[in-house]
Amino acid sequence: MTKWNSGIVLENKRIRSTDIYIMKVRLKGDVDPSYPGQFVNIRCSKGTDPLLRRPISILRFDPAENIFEIVYEVRGKGTQYLSLLKQGEDLDVLGPLGNRFCLKEEYERIAVVGGGIGIFPLIHLLESLPEKVFADVFFGFRDSDRILWEILPKKDNIKLYISTDDKSFGYGGFITDLFKENTSDKKYDAVYTCGPKPMMKIVAEACMAKDIECFVSLEERMACGIGACLGCACRVQTENDKIGYGHVCKDGPVFNARKVVL
Amino acid sequence: MNEKNINLSIDIQGLKLKNPVIAASGTYGFGREYAEYVDLNDWGGISVKGLTLEERIGNPPPRTVETPSGMLNAIGLQNPGVHAFIQNELPFLRRFDTAVIANVAGNTAEEYATMARILDKADIDAIELNLSCPNVKKGCMAFGSTPEGIFQVVKDVRRETRKPLIVKLTPNVTDITEPAIAAQEAGADILSLINTLLGMVIDIHTRKPVLANNTGGLSGPAVRPVAVRMVYQVAQAVSIPVIGMGGITSGKDAIEFILAGASAVMVGTWNFADPACVKKITEEIKAYMIRYDISDLKELVGKVEIY
Structure with missing residues (x-):
């Protein structure tokens, strides 16, 4: 099991007429599972601008299929780059990052x-x-x-x-x-x-x-x-x-x- | 020429590097943070997050903002202190086949000297004096921006250590060769440059600077031509070796610095975009050497052909 480093875009669609998109990505390799609360840091350029990755919350993770989903709003250059990715394109993604929501067993x-x-x-x-x-x-x-x-x-x-x-x-x-x-x-x-x-x-x-x-x-x-x-x-x-x-x-x-x- | 005959190793004034690519201080934590994403053995060396005598909590957020092909940071030297580094971080780093460089910053010349005395006994390969952090109120760039300031700190530190002593220079001066010469005269073994260029970003809607520190240090590919020029000028002006840095993202960028006069390079901001970049950069340097039939990287140092 390893950290996530790359995946392939399976789906990337705009939600109705909003500037919000939902993206589904299949990860390569035998990867760590993710838990609610964690996020990914995604490269949003093939060059140097934008330079920094964009941190985005993980919406879902399917460990059987190695597929995760994110939802993002197009706000600037980075998210615009993401919105233009097509099915089959590679995604450079670091994850799963950060801690998780604490849900104790005794909670009702x-x-x-x-x-x-x-x-x-x-x-x-x-x-x-x-x-x-x-x-x-x-x-x-x-x-x-x-x-x-x-x-x-x-x-x-x-x-x-x-x-x-x-x-x-x-x-x-x-x-x-x-x-x-x-x-x-x-x-x-x-x-x-x-x-x-x-x-x-x-x-x-x-x-x-x-x-x-x-x-x-x-x-x-x-x-x-x-x-x-x-x-x-x-x-x-x-x-x-x-x-x-x-x-x-x-x-x-x-x-x-x-x-x-x- | 094939890959087997290529020699990437270099001994810079006793600092032995198996390859010339070093992680730049402040971008690589204590190595541990990246260990899940990259083989730390790939690095020629790692310069750790700037250390101070006592723990520092750093500046209030926001501490970073992106700029065209670059970023500003004003972290403010948040670190656990030199003793905690030796006790809690160094043993982990020493498990890897890479040179460990301790980057230090102080409020006074005395603090720099005290840290050098402590680190002289530690299992590190070199000390890098941070005389160039633009984001703290005292010390650092205040010393590094005048030849007199540099001379005093380097002289006081030199008395305390026989480890290879690197002095990291600030580009926020009119003539970069003046502090470079002062550092050499005071006993520095190696110079490293450039640290970040002081910059500012303003949010036009709130009319406030984006960084809580108002200003911050610019790094990334945006600064590279400035850095290459300064490395060239310094390499011409001094006789000690130079480590070049500023916006390196590839083997091509690294070769530019080496031709300008750098014996080794540091990679900083690009680690944020591509944590596994060290291997690619090293491979690209090798490919360049094969293409131009160069067996030893040292043959390339300073070989820019000026008009």
Whole structure:
């Protein structure tokens, strides 16, 4: 078993009229499995510009077929390069990187709060959820076009709450308000969140006030993705309550909300 | 000429390299980080993340930003300190057949000297003085940007160690040959250059610099022509060997530096794009030597034919 280093694009398609794409890649060789929360760092050029790889969350991994999937939004040169890759082309990919969501065996009820393109690592978590665990899922989107029905989990043990910023579908407003309105009387074993930092901060503070374990999945500008360049620093609480820096690529991307400064 | 007759090894003032390709400090951690992706035995040497006397936590984020064919960084010398390096990192690195270079940075000349004294007794192959980090408030580039500053630090360090002493120069000066000559006069064995060029990127929507440190060091292919020029100028001005670096991505790039006057090269930022690049670079150097019927790489050092 080895780390991932190259694959072949099996599918790369745009989701309706959005600028969001879903890509399916078959890895070469006998590779390590990936777990919910982990990411890949993908080369997005055949030359030197863009220079750095792009870190992208893993949506799914099929160990029998060695196939992983990612979802990405075209935002700049790197993701544009990705969107132009065709079936059969090679992909230079490092993975699986980072730690994973901690889901303890004794957990029975969890909540998941995601915003925009932060929902993808959470979907990986939800799809691998044991049947006995119930999940209340809160996903916020900009508008109804961006609700990715194609990949939202549909399982009996998952209850989905959706908000849109422009009030075009579901709850109109912030996903954090929808989360608070529907969870004030509930006791979760853990809450998992990924998305814009202000959203994660509200979720984390609400959880800590009720003494609920909360796990946040962070994003930061990154170069190597493997803990060497020390570029993707995030503020963490050290043992003696001093401020230190952890690194999203290696110590994360998933952090216990109590240990990280949002 | 075939592959078997080719000699890539070089002894630079006692620093023995089996091939001329070294991982540049600050881009390669302590080697351990890359071990799952690349055979560390492929490197001629590894220059470790810049060490300080005590642990440093580094600068606040954001610490990096991409630029055209390059990047800015302002890590701020985050590292566990020289003692932790010797105790926790060096034994792992020593399991590989590669030269280990300890890169050190200090606030004062005294700190540099103290670290040299400690490292002189450690199982390392060379000491590289970082007199060129642009991202910390004290020391480093403050010394490295004047010939007097360089001379003082190198002289104080030279007294403490007999290990091969490399002095890494900053390009953020008007005339690169002045600090180069000062380092040679103070007893440096080898010069390495260039460190990063000070740069800045501004987010026009927030009107703030992208880096929390406001400025950062530019590296990557974007700096290569500047680096080649400076290596050429320094190699002309001094009699000690030079290690060249700045945006190397291929054997072709490495040969450019060698022709300019470098006895060996360092590869930094490109490791982020291609962690397995060392093998390709070494193979491409060999292919060049076969093509031009060169059996020993030393024959190429400084052989640029100037107009």
